[in-house]
Amino acid sequence: MDFTHFNENGMARMVDVSEKKETQRKAIARGYIQMSESTIQAIKDRKLKKGDVLSVAQVGGICGAKKTWDLIPMCHNILLTGADINFEVENDKIWIEATVKTTGKTGVEMEALTAISVAALTIYDMCKAIDKHMIIGDIKLISKTGGKSDFLLENK
Numbered sequence: 433m434d435f436t437h438f439n440e441n442g443m444a445r446m447v448d449v450s451e452k453k454e455t456q457r458k459a460i461a462r463g464y465i466q467m468s469e470s471t472i473q474a475i476k477d478r479k480l481k482k483g484d485v486l487s488v489a490q491v492g493g494i495c496g497a498k499k500t501w502d503l504i505p506m507c508h509n510i511l512l513t514g515a516d517i518n519f520e521v522e523n524d525k526i527w528i529e530a531t532v533k534t535t536g537k538t539g540v541e542m543e544a545l546t547a548i549s550v551a552a553l554t555i556y557d558m559c560k561a562i563d564k565h566m567i568i569g570d571i572k573l574i575s576k577t578g579g580k581s582d583f584l585l586e587n588k
């Protein structure tokens with residue numbers, strides 16, 4: 433198997449995408465943060481001193497998507513054409529789904545995954561004073577379109 437992030441000397445490199453065609457690209461990622469039911473209720477009731485947890489996490493996730501190139505060493509600086517974060521609140525966890533789009537020469541999978549990670553970490557930061565046992569998990573790519581290959585995970 434050839435890894436694209438190594439040069440002929442086996443050293444790390446950023447992949448050259450200059451010859452690739454620009455296409456519309458979209459990636460969706462999903463993950464969760466698990467917490468106590470009382471923490472979920474505090475989020476729903478907007479009782480946390482730091483503010484509206486999900487609104488701040490939504491902005492945090494979008495900012496994370498935009499800064500992926502600055503966090504992940506071999507990622508390209510991509511002009512995003514859209515980024516959205518949605519939450520599904522259950523009794524003991526919050527599912528986070530990120531959709532990221534661009535028209536460009538490389539995909540936005542890493543941006544979607546980073547958006548989930550930053551949104552979950554933002555929730556963690558805002559709730560850590562009342563819940564020390566939160567768990568962030570199951571962060572994964574759900575789908576990607578555009579470029580050479582599309583991907584759809586069978587089981588979300």
